[in-house]
Amino acid sequence: MCILRRIQNRDILSFVGCLVSRCVADTSALHRVNVICSLPPPIPLTLTLPLFASTVEPPCISPHIPPYALLLDLLFHSPLLLPPSSLGRIMALHSKTAIVYVALFFAHVSLPFFSTKTAASGAGSTSGPIDPYDALYYTGVRAYFRKEWEKAAELIEKSIASRESLFQTRRKCHDSCVTAGHDRLPKLDAEKGSLWDLWALDWVQQRAECVQYCLAQAISPAALLPVSEDILYEFGIRNPYNFLQVTYYKLGRVQRAVSAAHTFFVANPNHLEMRNNLEKYRRMKGVTEEAFQDREREKKKHWSLYDMAVLSESSSEWPRTVEEWRECLKETLKQTEECRVQCVVEGQRFPEREPEASEGVFERAAALSLSLLACQQSCVSVVSTRPGRISPHEDLLPTILEHLHIAQFKAGDLKGAVQTIRSLLLFYPSDSDSLSNLQLYFEKLGGDTESQEAQPSEEISSYVKRSLLEKKLLFFGAENLDFSFIDPDLWTPEEVVPESLRKAWRAEREKLQEREKEGQREEEMDDSGFYAGGHVPLVGVDIVMDSAALNGTNRVVLDGVLSPKECQNLLQLATAAASAGDGYRGRRSPHTPHEKFEGLTILRALKMAQDGVLNQTDVKLLHEIGERVRTLLHSYFRSPSPLYFSFTHLVCRTAITGQQEGRQDLSHPVHVDNCLLEAETRQCWREPPAFTHRDLSALLYLNDDFEGGDLFFTGRDAKTVSTTVRPACGRLVGFSSGPVNPHGVTAVTAGQRCSLALWFTKEKLHRDMEREEAEALWAAEGQNVKKADDEDEDEARGTRRLAQRQGSREKSKSKDRVIGARDEL
Numbered sequence: 001m002c003i004l005r006r007i008q009n010r011d012i013l014s015f016v017g018c019l020v021s022r023c024v025a026d027t028s029a030l031h032r033v034n035v036i037c038s039l040p041p042p043i044p045l046t047l048t049l050p051l052f053a054s055t056v057e058p059p060c061i062s063p064h065i066p067p068y069a070l071l072l073d074l075l076f077h078s079p080l081l082l083p084p085s086s087l088g089r090i091m092a093l094h095s096k097t098a099i100v101y102v103a104l105f106f107a108h109v110s111l112p113f114f115s116t117k118t119a120a121s122g123a124g125s126t127s128g129p130i131d132p133y134d135a136l137y138y139t140g141v142r143a144y145f146r147k148e149w150e151k152a153a154e155l156i157e158k159s160i161a162s163r164e165s166l167f168q169t170r171r172k173c174h175d176s177c178v179t180a181g182h183d184r185l186p187k188l189d190a191e192k193g194s195l196w197d198l199w200a201l202d203w204v205q206q207r208a209e210c211v212q213y214c215l216a217q218a219i220s221p222a223a224l225l226p227v228s229e230d231i232l233y234e235f236g237i238r239n240p241y242n243f244l245q246v247t248y249y250k251l252g253r254v255q256r257a258v259s260a261a262h263t264f265f266v267a268n269p270n271h272l273e274m275r276n277n278l279e280k281y282r283r284m285k286g287v288t289e290e291a292f293q294d295r296e297r298e299k300k301k302h303w304s305l306y307d308m309a310v311l312s313e314s315s316s317e318w319p320r321t322v323e324e325w326r327e328c329l330k331e332t333l334k335q336t337e338e339c340r341v342q343c344v345v346e347g348q349r350f351p352e353r354e355p356e357a358s359e360g361v362f363e364r365a366a367a368l369s370l371s372l373l374a375c376q377q378s379c380v381s382v383v384s385t386r387p388g389r390i391s392p393h394e395d396l397l398p399t400i401l402e403h404l405h406i407a408q409f410k411a412g413d414l415k416g417a418v419q420t421i422r423s424l425l426l427f428y429p430s431d432s433d434s435l436s437n438l439q440l441y442f443e444k445l446g447g448d449t450e451s452q453e454a455q456p457s458e459e460i461s462s463y464v465k466r467s468l469l470e471k472k473l474l475f476f477g478a479e480n481l482d483f484s485f486i487d488p489d490l491w492t493p494e495e496v497v498p499e500s501l502r503k504a505w506r507a508e509r510e511k512l513q514e515r516e517k518e519g520q521r522e523e524e525m526d527d528s529g530f531y532a533g534g535h536v537p538l539v540g541v542d543i544v545m546d547s548a549a550l551n552g553t554n555r556v557v558l559d560g561v562l563s564p565k566e567c568q569n570l571l572q573l574a575t576a577a578a579s580a581g582d583g584y585r586g587r588r589s590p591h592t593p594h595e596k597f598e599g600l601t602i603l604r605a606l607k608m609a610q611d612g613v614l615n616q617t618d619v620k621l622l623h624e625i626g627e628r629v630r631t632l633l634h635s636y637f638r639s640p641s642p643l644y645f646s647f648t649h650l651v652c653r654t655a656i657t658g659q660q661e662g663r664q665d666l667s668h669p670v671h672v673d674n675c676l677l678e679a680e681t682r683q684c685w686r687e688p689p690a691f692t693h694r695d696l697s698a699l700l701y702l703n704d705d706f707e708g709g710d711l712f713f714t715g716r717d718a719k720t721v722s723t724t725v726r727p728a729c730g731r732l733v734g735f736s737s738g739p740v741n742p743h744g745v746t747a748v749t750a751g752q753r754c755s756l757a758l759w760f761t762k763e764k765l766h767r768d769m770e771r772e773e774a775e776a777l778w779a780a781e782g783q784n785v786k787k788a789d790d791e792d793e794d795e796a797r798g799t800r801r802l803a804q805r806q807g808s809r810e811k812s813k814s815k816d817r818v819i820g821a822r823d824e825l
């Protein structure tokens, strides 16, 4: 197996020496790599590297690497015979794109190398130099696919721990080398011209040597090399925990499996299988709530502090809220620093573009320093992005300061409030609200706002000052050195942008504004691909309200989808299951504390039927009705592609008696099913934790004997109600799941409101695996139910199936329902 490590450098030879000096290879590895690795387009290059003796000086060589030598000639398959080594490492040089690919090969004999060094218990227990976490990961994944569960767990845990130790060591080395070479700095003041240059280089080199030496003490040479983009991505999406979840489950270590599952799910809230797994774990005996632990929580701790502080705002304990916002601010700044330090010590890549032939050392140095600055600036986006989300929170630091300011004001800490306002003004110096607040405080405090403690906080001042300086340099690079820089901040003042870029910047902004305006005009256009108005293939089902009547786009209300008896049967199912119901993802009151919320999926219902708690026929009816709804909506919305079940549950909301007095909230707050509605900006973000793959929503109501509980649609402001639908037995509301259809449910103030909620997706990949599991169980019992895999058919066939099924159902019940002639194919 091999791993590619990609390093870009046009002027490779200078550091190839250093890299190669850390490399060992064996001949079999060379051949294997040629076969296994897909290297970049082969532009023939035969490069014979000098044979290094074992006398290469530190810091290039680590004492842990045996004497070595390497000849590189991958393309002509003529590797130099090298002493066999357990760890092979090969480099292929690509002259045109100036990319060095370092491929690692781990021969079978290398496994003991890892096994002996990996600590049995995994996490955190790294002894000796830090091993390359990517290599450990690959070996762990290989063990996983071989079903060597113990080994897989051990190696993947070790890789997570090694990565963590690597970051910590980088941080430590960075801190301990901050002052290295400082004694050269006074010379910089004293000297001019080339001597100044030399002292500057000397300072840089002293610091580099210090860092290199420090890193080499703790990190194995292989782990010092950069890892591939693939590995960065894998760890970025927390995929190691995905493997660990299965691995621990197989090993019977359920608590660890649960925490791995939870850790993965936090960063992948749309992952259906993991959601299903977590629901299963929740129902397992012996699994405690503590097991649902995010193992990566510390790295995103500022978000839990943020949420805690927001929550505290709803209490009136303002001094505590102030403390919480302060903590959140401190942690956010700390995480930003951590991220920036990694940029410095990790080493930067040269910009992607082809270097000019005329570029000399200064241009190269500038390119590298711009890369470093861009990396550090990008930390704003890294820190501002919640786990599981794609887009960063806009203006995170100013937002935290705004919250802190309000909390301080409410807590009566006016001096603190003034300081925070002043800090906020550093980001937005002409913000009229902040300025008028400041004026107000000035009057209240009788001019004391100028006192020392009322100045902006030191850390925010230096943050803003440093950030502005970095932006200036980066914009300079963008203007003169062909460097591309995307500013992560909204608060950047225009004067920081050079005049020549400003025009393009303004034009870009105007275009954006224009697009936004257009967006608002086209807001009500639906790009879902659905086109309401198709036929309703079931006689007895009536369109009672179409999109026009419902004041919107791609919405419909159909009546007569269920007979009263069917409503009764499903209600029975709901009631019988309710006592053991698991709520919504295990939560009993996910939307409001005034109501109890019980959900039942088909798989769960089937298991309960197997246990004799529910009636099998009713469970099959639940399944069959889903098919009915799908066919109706597929046809009515003229779906351009097959619809797959994404999620289905029978759900009841019950008013809790004695908790309805003066209730102001909703049973289900206004939301959009497949994106995150931001009512203030009228934007809807199609990203996790929203269920982004949901395309069509359906609610099939079972009863009307309750108070409140109306479904209503709104505009994107989440306020303007466009229409209201009163639930009733057999009434089906269908609508496209996107931003044209924000909706909510009014409070259920008495009784129980039950419905079958269904969501459909056009993507087979996102189909509901639980439903398939239920179908497989039925199939295993020899029972005849239609499988979700049969769904790749056209509308007509779907309709025919409905017709046939409906026909036999109705015949057996001898009711007056017939199938429309058009569908009798």
Ligand SMILES: O=C(O)CCC(=O)C(=O)O
Pocket: 668, 673, 699, 710, 711, 743, 744, 745, 755, 757
């Ligand atoms: O029950 C209803 O009427 C709506 C529920 C809903 O919007 C949802 O579960 O997403």
Ligand SMILES: [Fe+2]
Pocket: 671, 672, 673, 697, 743
């Ligand atoms: Fe909804």
